[in-house]
Amino acid sequence: MTQSPTLSRRSSSSSSPPLPRKSRQRGADARAGYTFLLPWLLGFIALTVGPMISSLYLSFTNYNLFEPPKWIGLDNYTTLFQDERFLQSVGVTLSYVVFGTPLKLAAALAVAMLLNSKRKGQGFYRSAFYAPSLIGASVSIAIVWKAMFGDSGPVDQGLSFFGINLGGWVGNPSMTMPMMILLTVWQFGAPMVIFLAGLKQIPADLYEAASMDGAGPVRKFFNITWPMLSPVIFFNLLMETIHAFQIFASAYIISNGEGGPAGSTLFYTLYLYLRGFSDFRMGYASAMAWLLVVVVGIITLIFFKTSKSWVHYSGDSK
Amino acid sequence: MTTMATPTQPKAGGTAPVQAPEYNPKSESVGAKRAKSVIFHIVALALTAVVLYPALWMVASSFKPNAEIGGTNTSLWSSNFSFDNFTTAMEGIGGVSTLQFFTNSLVLAIGAVVGTILSASVSAYAFARIKFPGRSALFGMMIATLLLPFHVVIIPQYIIFQQLGLVDTYIPLLIGKFLAADAFFVFLMVQFMRNLPAELDEAARIDGAGHVRIFTSIMLPLMKPALISTSIFSFIWSWNDFLGPLLYLNTPEKYPLPLALRLFVDQTQSSDYGAMIAMSVLALLPVLIFFLVFQRYIVEGVSTQGLKG
Numbered sequence: 001m002t003q004s005p006t007l008s009r010r011s012s013s014s015s016s017p018p019l020p021r022k023s024r025q026r027g028a029d030a031r032a033g034y035t036f037l038l039p040w041l042l043g044f045i046a047l048t049v050g051p052m053i054s055s056l057y058l059s060f061t062n063y064n065l066f067e068p069p070k071w072i073g074l075d076n077y078t079t080l081f082q083d084e085r086f087l088q089s090v091g092v093t094l095s096y097v098v099f100g101t102p103l104k105l106a107a108a109l110a111v112a113m114l115l116n117s118k119r120k121g122q123g124f125y126r127s128a129f130y131a132p133s134l135i136g137a138s139v140s141i142a143i144v145w146k147a148m149f150g151d152s153g154p155v156d157q158g159l160s161f162f163g164i165n166l167g168g169w170v171g172n173p174s175m176t177m178p179m180m181i182l183l184t185v186w187q188f189g190a191p192m193v194i195f196l197a198g199l200k201q202i203p204a205d206l207y208e209a210a211s212m213d214g215a216g217p218v219r220k221f222f223n224i225t226w227p228m229l230s231p232v233i234f235f236n237l238l239m240e241t242i243h244a245f246q247i248f249a250s251a252y253i254i255s256n257g258e259g260g261p262a263g264s265t266l267f268y269t270l271y272l273y274l275r276g277f278s279d280f281r282m283g284y285a286s287a288m289a290w291l292l293v294v295v296v297g298i299i300t301l302i303f304f305k306t307s308k309s310w311v312h313y314s315g316d317s318k
Numbered sequence: 319m320t321t322m323a324t325p326t327q328p329k330a331g332g333t334a335p336v337q338a339p340e341y342n343p344k345s346e347s348v349g350a351k352r353a354k355s356v357i358f359h360i361v362a363l364a365l366t367a368v369v370l371y372p373a374l375w376m377v378a379s380s381f382k383p384n385a386e387i388g389g390t391n392t393s394l395w396s397s398n399f400s401f402d403n404f405t406t407a408m409e410g411i412g413g414v415s416t417l418q419f420f421t422n423s424l425v426l427a428i429g430a431v432v433g434t435i436l437s438a439s440v441s442a443y444a445f446a447r448i449k450f451p452g453r454s455a456l457f458g459m460m461i462a463t464l465l466l467p468f469h470v471v472i473i474p475q476y477i478i479f480q481q482l483g484l485v486d487t488y489i490p491l492l493i494g495k496f497l498a499a500d501a502f503f504v505f506l507m508v509q510f511m512r513n514l515p516a517e518l519d520e521a522a523r524i525d526g527a528g529h530v531r532i533f534t535s536i537m538l539p540l541m542k543p544a545l546i547s548t549s550i551f552s553f554i555w556s557w558n559d560f561l562g563p564l565l566y567l568n569t570p571e572k573y574p575l576p577l578a579l580r581l582f583v584d585q586t587q588s589s590d591y592g593a594m595i596a597m598s599v600l601a602l603l604p605v606l607i608f609f610l611v612f613q614r615y616i617v618e619g620v621s622t623q624g625l626k627g
Contacts, residue, residue, distance in 0.1 A: 033450025043497025140598035
């Protein structure tokens with residue numbers, strides 16, 4: 001995979017005498033490689049790297065789309081930490097990530113373990129549980145969720161049947177977060193399917209040997225399932241956490257694009273959108289975006305660093 | 319790191335799950351086994367009911383008169399079953415018919431599928447099958463974009479498209495698809511192609527075939543499963559996308575369904591619940607049909623490629 005730099009340099013010089021066949025092949029490969037890669041490379045430069053650099057620059061400016069950007073140094077960043085709405089959006093997003101993601105993954109793992117046996121109907125259940133993941137982030141489901149958790153909606157009525165009178169969750173600032181978390185937990189199917197694929201890779205004789213040694217289900221879970229599944233758990237945890245930070249459409253629809261009631265659904269990306277595209281404070285929104293990148297980057301790094309202590313890659317598992 | 323959820327080899331046609339050998343202790347009696355199976359199905363069915371309830375409620379409500387949704391009638395069944403909500407929903411909103419919104423969504427989704435298939439497969443071929451200097455560094459950057467919160471690019475992208483006068487066209491929504499900006503699909507195809515035997519290319523090279531020939535006549539036909547998963551997911555993601563159209567489209571005539579739904583919510587202020595829910599059902603219908611038809615591909619795609627829903 002790694003190229004020796006001397007070879008590639010030699011192959012690209014045109015004045016050289018007839019080259020050995022191998023080097024000529026390499027030169028052709030280099031040209032072909034970049035030609036085939038052209039669409040991605042163009043997109044990467046024009047739609048990712050370029051915009052990232054320019055949003056970094058904009059984050060140090062005051063820019064409203066109509067007048068040229070004005071350099072203000074770190075002002076956007078310092079203002080952020082005095083902006084109560086911003087701090088609220090951080091709190092809302094963090095509680096969503098910290099409670100929603102582990103709950104979703106726990107549900108996914110539990111159901112995957114339930115389904116991980118050769119039984120009739122396994123395929124049906126797997127598909128049925130997966131379906132919400134496909135539609136859960138859509139506007140349609142956000143509308144349905146809002147209706148279901150509204151005043152005298154089915155959830156309210158179901159709970160009052162058991163004597164619990166919470167009223168509508170949508171209008172109650174202390175109930176909107178549980179409602180949003182339920183929406184993400186409801187989409188446990190995608191990580192579940194990935195867990196299920198991981199569970200199938202665990203050799204059955206490990207469990208048989210453990211049974212013969214008299215291990216119960218709890219010990220089997222902690223001594224076999226958890227370590228053997230740890231790479232998959234890590235993958236799901238990382239991806240779900242990163243995605244959770246970026247929730248937008250559901251929050252936008254459920255709160256009519258305002259993040260209410262009382263800012264209880266003012267998710268980070270929603271506030272970023274409002275600042276950037278409703279107030280046209282694009283420098284400020286860029287600072288928010290970069291802060292998100294840094295935070296997600298740090299979290300990813302922490303995940304990878306700590307993973308060494310609990311994620312086990314067995315050499316022969318492939 | 320991302321390879322850990324992709325343990326399976328590509329298979330032509332449908333991919334069947336590899337079943338672990340059945341764990342079957344001889345000590346367990348037939349009766350105990352049957353009891354376990356009954357308990358399993360009771361738990362699993364109860365869970366299915368809970369999981370599918372929101373979808374069932376949505377469909378049931380779309381056939382009910384407004385007064386009964388969230389009213390006294392809590393059962394899914396209504397004796398006042400009617401298509402009225404759908405008739406209202408089909409009329410559309412803001413002077414634009416729902417059929418127009420459907421067409422818009424379809425144009426965007428098909429554009430996304432075509433663009434993604436073309437650009438991702440070509441780029442993936444470079445990453446997976448051609449050796450060139452800088453490949454591993456670029457591949458690493460591609461993986462990094464998978465983890466990058468895309469909000470960091472939306473503001474400059476908007477500014478660029480605004481200056482080019484392309485706001486309120488579909489170009490900003492589609493150009494990224496033609497430039498393989500959804501790194502996930504590139505990654506999926508790279509993983510798939512890497513598992514195809516290297517002898518294929520070597521034999522073709524000896525026969526004098528270049529990369530274009532190898533790509534079009536050897537790789538593409540073998541990549542069918544990966545191309546199908548990519549098509550399905552890029553279609554569904556585009557169909558459900560909300561933020562992109564919200565940023566770039568201003569005229570209702572150009573709205574895809576998710577934006578039309580938002581407009582509907584805004585303008586009717588929840589006064590016509592039934593029609594709103596009927597329209598939500600209509601908007602999800604293609605996704606549900608896709609799911610029913612391709613569920614094997616979709617679920618297998620998720621389990622072998624770690625695709626998000």
